[in-house]
Amino acid sequence: MALTFRHLFRSFITTQYPEKRLSTSRRIRGQQFVWRSDLCTGCATCAKSCPHGIIQITTSTNGDNRYVVDNIEFDTGRCMFCGLCVEACPYNALYMGRSYEQARYSRKLLWADMETLMDPANQVSAYGHPELEWRIPRQSLLVYGQISQEMVDEEND
Ligand code: SF4
Ligand code: SF4
Structure with a gap:
């Protein structure tokens, strides 16, 4: 049960594709x-x-x-x-x-x-073409096993 509860309250690491999309690597x-x-x-x-x-x-x-x-x-x-x-x-x-x-x-x-x-x-x-990187949105990263939710929201606004 402890394991179950730990997973219940952790941040989402999935997104509802294709309604929501993460930014790929630049x-x-x-x-x-x-x-x-x-x-x-x-x-x-x-x-x-x-x-x-x-x-x-x-x-x-x-x-x-x-x-x-x-x-x-x-x-x-x-x-x-x-x-x-x-x-x-x-x-x-x-x-x-x-x-x-x-x-x-x-x-x-x-x-x-x-x-x-x-x-x-x-x-x-x-x-x-690394000179183009500044024009491309930052990647939505998995940071320490969790997606930076701010980035997901930014991308889907
Ligand atoms: S795309 Fe680049 S490598 Fe290909 S034919 Fe044109 S200039 Fe040459
Ligand atoms: S060289 Fe270009 S076209 Fe050929 S396999 Fe690699 S990525 Fe594809």
């Missing part, structure tokens, strides 16, 4: 990518650095000795979200996203095309 390697077409040079370093070879990129030249990216796609269904592609990008054009809710009924729907990669609703992670 450097989460989420299940999405964010691509900036304005910074991308079409060098394909990201595609070459991917151990699974799941980044498809096609480029053309515009007569100015520069590449134009015609298409870039990620087969996120085969991705292990290691982040190597983000780390390898020399022009800061590629970011991990913070979303972890990308479940789909079909593998085909897991392909992230250019439009998806550039979706303004995508939330950028600071993984590989």
Whole structure:
């Protein structure tokens, strides 16, 4: 009974997902990518650095000795979200996203095309880009076995 009462009066360590959500780590390697077409040079370093070879990129030249990216796609269904592609990008054009809710009924729907990669609703992670951390909400932490309830309330207000 002593054990039961101890648990009865301790703070909650669960939240009512999906109505309430905790903030993830600022450097989460989420299940999405964010691509900036304005910074991308079409060098394909990201595609070459991917151990699974799941980044498809096609480029053309515009007569100015520069590449134009015609298409870039990620087969996120085969991705292990290691982040190597983000780390390898020399022009800061590629970011991990913070979303972890990308479940789909079909593998085909897991392909992230250019439009998806550039979706303004995508939330950028600071993984590989620590300079972005100040713009991202703090993680709701389990502190000594208890969630900081203030943080949960802050996030769900
Ligand atoms: S996170 Fe890893 S597996 Fe996924 S696309 Fe990037 S390099 Fe490839
Ligand atoms: S490594 Fe970066 S700059 Fe090069 S193609 Fe990939 S996203 Fe674009």
